[in-house]
Amino acid sequence: MVLIGQIKWSALLLAIVVSSLCLALPLDDEREVLIRKEEMLQIGGELLLTEQEELANEKLKALKKVEINEAMKKNQFPPSMHFFRAKKLIEESKVFHVLKKMPKGAALHLHDFGILSVDWLVRNVTYRPHCHLCFTPSGNLKFRFADPAPPTPKPEDCSEWILLEKYRRQLQNVTEFDNSLLQNFTLVLENPERAYSDQAVIWTRFENIFITVDGLVHYAPVFREYFARGLQEFYEDNVQYLELRATLYPVYELNGQTYDQEWSLKTYQEVAQKFARDHPDFIGVKIIYSDHRMKDVSHIAKSVQTAMNLKVKFPEIMAGFDLVGQEDKGHSLWQLKEALLFPATQGFDLPYFFHAGETDWQGTPIDENILDALILNTTRIGHGFALSRHPMARNISWNRDIPIEVCPISNQVLQLVSDLRNHPAASLMASGHPMVVSSDDPSVFGAKGLSYDFYEVFMAIGGMKADLRTLKQLALNSIKYSSLSADKKKTTEEVWQKKWDKFVELAGQIKL
Ligand SMILES: *[C@@H]1O[C@H](CO)[C@@H](O)[C@H](O)[C@H]1NC(C)=O
Ligand SMILES: *[C@@H]1O[C@H](CO)[C@@H](O)[C@H](O)[C@H]1NC(C)=O
Ligand SMILES: *[C@@H]1O[C@H](CO)[C@@H](O)[C@H](O)[C@H]1NC(C)=O
Ligand SMILES: *[C@@H]1O[C@H](CO)[C@@H](O)[C@H](O)[C@H]1NC(C)=O
Ligand SMILES: *[C@@H]1O[C@H](CO)[C@@H](O)[C@H](O)[C@H]1NC(C)=O
Ligand SMILES: [Zn+2]
DSSP states (O other): OHHHHHHHHHHHHHHHHHHHHHHHHHHHHHHHHHHHHHHHHSTTTTOOOOHHHHHHHHHHHHHHHHHHHHHHHHTOOGGGSOHHHHHHHHHHOHHHHHHHHSOOOEEEEEETTSSSOTHHHHHTGGGSTTEEEEEOTTSOEEEEEOOSSOOSSOOTTSOOOEEHHHHHHTOSOHHHHHHHHHHHTSOOOSOHHHHOOSHHHHHHHHHHHHHHHHHHHTBHHHHHHHHHHHHHHHHHTTOOEEEEEEOOOOEEOTTSOEEOHHHHHHHHHHHHHHHHHHOTTOOEEEEEEEEETTSOHHHHHHHHHHHHHHHHHOTTTEEEEEEESOTTTSOOTGGGHHHHHHHHHTTOOOOBOOEEOOOSOTTSTTTTHHHHHHHTTBSSEEEOTTGGGOHHHHHHHHHTTOOEEEOHHHHHHTTSOSSGGGOTHHHHHHTTOOEEEOOBSHHHHTOOTTHHHHHHIIIIITOTTOOHHHHHHHHHHHHHTSSOOHHHHHHHHHHHHHHHHHHHHHHHTOOO
């Protein structure tokens, strides 16, 4: 009995040893295969890098690793912090400095008056002659240039117009006042969690900023210069092409004369063409005409008609149509469907670029905007923050190659997500979903150009394994998913490739 028992026991032991020896390799292999497969699936995972690119990638990955390790040690990771507090830390990041130098291709989700740092508005524009201001009861400001007569009509729900030059003369501390203007023009402040208690509060402030700058930026000379300077800011941040959502509200002259939408579009075109002539490595701009989603269906029907007319008259610059404003408060796309279906019934091709799914409220009609946008044949999805919660929408977006436009800093500042590691695009990036990165209204968030948003995507949303391939794919995506013609896409990619090669060479020389 004992003997048999012993034999049995040692046989069992032998069996275990043998089987674990045999299993050791397959399990390791299986794990390795799984990891590889996931790496292949992520954005850019299938790109093959050149030798030069591999070298640059090694440097970049090393910089990233150092900064992430440091963040873990200090428990201080900029993408997990509110951008207003993270900004200074981001600016100290070596990875960020590399990203600034990277040619990023196109910025496809931007709004007309959120593209230029606000300093110039305060220090130059509000110091121009004939600038008037008034104060609303809720503490907001409005501006208007006018001469020889004071501005008309009299401001509704605002104090009398005051000539700003005169107002400044009677102030004791002009610096203090100018600082307050800077604050009026952005959302930036020290304690955003306390000041902006919820999404409704911050959206009210957000929209008030555009009402405040309205009278400055729609003054004809400022309108032109704002746009040119905005292009300059993006150009300096190594962006080659822009698509701008624009409301085309009336631009005015000193004598009160106003211009229509065609004038604005023509002016955008002239300024963009001049800029591209002066900067041969800049491709240009297209405009997505946008109206406010709070307006009712009959009003939107008119705007859609306007968009169709503009598309015929300005085929070069006019890309299509979108709706802007807080999704949670506005009409759903479905409520506006009668207006939005009109072009299709006329056999007219009006491309749509709908903001959709910029909400935390899953399962509401607003959340279903993402389905409506796809049904309405949207060309891209603005934000698409809710996409990962909609398996069918995710599927359609994937199968029809309709990208989302991810704007991480916007989503964080407007309180959809706080720690950007938890941004829903993380799951989409991991599966290589079609997407581009953009910055929405960088000036209002205290950012600039596109690099800050690229930093958040590269460091947090893409996870530890996002590398040079991720960045290259995102840049290539931005050209691929733009509204440029096939020919122009090719030229743009060539322009971009030259810059990319230079960038890669530079990145390869980084001293670690
Ligand atoms: C604003 O800038 C323009 C140049 O763009 C300059 O000619 C003008 O003098 C400046 N105005 C003020 C008030 O600083
Ligand atoms: C004016 O205000 C600024 C900013 O608040 C401050 O730094 C400066 O000392 C003030 N100047 C005077 C003369 O009070
Ligand atoms: C806007 O400027 C006015 C005038 O200086 C100031 O009273 C107000 O506090 C500012 N608003 C914000 C949000 O900074
Ligand atoms: C969307 O595209 C499909 C297929 O091309 C077409 O049948 C449908 O009419 C389009 N719908 C709209 C609203 O444009
Ligand atoms: C999603 O699309 C794929 C094809 O790309 C298809 O095989 C799959 O069944 C779809 N899933 C659903 C839930 O429809
Ligand atoms: Zn937007």
